[in-house]
Amino acid sequence: MGVVRIGQTEVAYELRRSATASERRITVTPGHVEVLALTTDDEAEIDAFLTRKRQWLFNTLRELEARTAKRAVVPRFMTGSKIPYRGRMARLTVRRHDGPHVEIDYRNGFLVDLPSWVRDEDLDGIVATEIKLWLKRRVRRDVMEIAAAYRKRFDLKPRTIRVADMKTGWGSCGPTGAVLINWTLVLAPKAVLEYVVAHELAHLKVRSHGPEFWAYLATLMPDHERPKGWLDKHQGSLDPGFLQFAPAVPSDCKGRPSKRTLRPT
Structure with missing residues (x-):
C-alpha cells in the first residue's frame, strides 16, 4: 500500500x-x-x-x-419506483397474476407480474433479482448484436466476447483477442455501450491508446467522442448498487461500486 x-x-x-x-x-x-x-x-x-x-x-x-x-436510489421495488435503464429512469409497475412464474417485460417501463405464491415480505427481493437478471440478459443480447454488426462491416473477429461482472473498467481486450464487456453499461445509453464494444474491438488491430488507436476507432465509429464524453461525465452514476436490496432471494452477482478510470482498457 x-x-x-x-x-x-x-x-x-x-x-x-x-x-x-x-x-x-x-x-x-x-x-x-x-x-x-x-x-x-x-x-x-x-x-x-x-x-x-x-x-x-x-x-x-x-x-x-x-x-x-x-446516485439513483430505489427505496422499494414497488409500482412507481424508478429503475435506471439506458441512460434514463424507467417507471416500475408491479402486478399480481395467477400464473406460476414471475414474468418481467419492458414497455415504456418495467412490468413485473408476480404469482400468488410470492409473499409480501419477499416481494422486494424477488423483484430486484428478476430485474437484475433481465438487465443482464438484455445487455448480452445488445453486445452480441453490436459485435456481429462490426464483424460484418469491418471483419473484426474477437476470439470470444462475453458480458461479465467487472470490478474495474468498462471493457477489456485480452492478448488472445478475448473481449469482456461490463454488464452495468446497460444503465447507460445504448450508444455508450456501442462505443465501449467498438473500443475493445479496435484493440484487435491496435493494442495501445496512442494516436493510431484513436484514428482507427474513428473509422469504426466516427461519432465516438459523443458517447465517450457521456461516459466520462456520467460513469460515476452507473452503479448497480440499487439492486442490492435482495434479502429474500440470494443473487449470484455482486454490486460493483461506481468508479472513474483514467483510461479505458
Whole structure:
C-alpha cells in the first residue's frame, strides 16, 4: 500500500503490476485507489506518474464523492419506483397474476407480474433479482448484436466476447483477442455501450491508446467522442448498487461500486 500526498491530504493506493499492460493507469472507486504499473517501473517512475496525475486524482475523488451521494436510489421495488435503464429512469409497475412464474417485460417501463405464491415480505427481493437478471440478459443480447454488426462491416473477429461482472473498467481486450464487456453499461445509453464494444474491438488491430488507436476507432465509429464524453461525465452514476436490496432471494452477482478510470482498457 502506497500513499500520495495532494496538498494536505494523503491518499492511500494499492499498487498492482502487470506484465501485459501497455501503459500505467489509475482506477478510483469509493474508498479505494488502484495504481496499475508496468513490471519494469521502478519507484521513481511510479512517483513521477502519480505526481503528474495528482490534480486529476484529487478532482476525481471529489467528483465521485459527490456523485455517489446523488446516485439513483430505489427505496422499494414497488409500482412507481424508478429503475435506471439506458441512460434514463424507467417507471416500475408491479402486478399480481395467477400464473406460476414471475414474468418481467419492458414497455415504456418495467412490468413485473408476480404469482400468488410470492409473499409480501419477499416481494422486494424477488423483484430486484428478476430485474437484475433481465438487465443482464438484455445487455448480452445488445453486445452480441453490436459485435456481429462490426464483424460484418469491418471483419473484426474477437476470439470470444462475453458480458461479465467487472470490478474495474468498462471493457477489456485480452492478448488472445478475448473481449469482456461490463454488464452495468446497460444503465447507460445504448450508444455508450456501442462505443465501449467498438473500443475493445479496435484493440484487435491496435493494442495501445496512442494516436493510431484513436484514428482507427474513428473509422469504426466516427461519432465516438459523443458517447465517450457521456461516459466520462456520467460513469460515476452507473452503479448497480440499487439492486442490492435482495434479502429474500440470494443473487449470484455482486454490486460493483461506481468508479472513474483514467483510461479505458
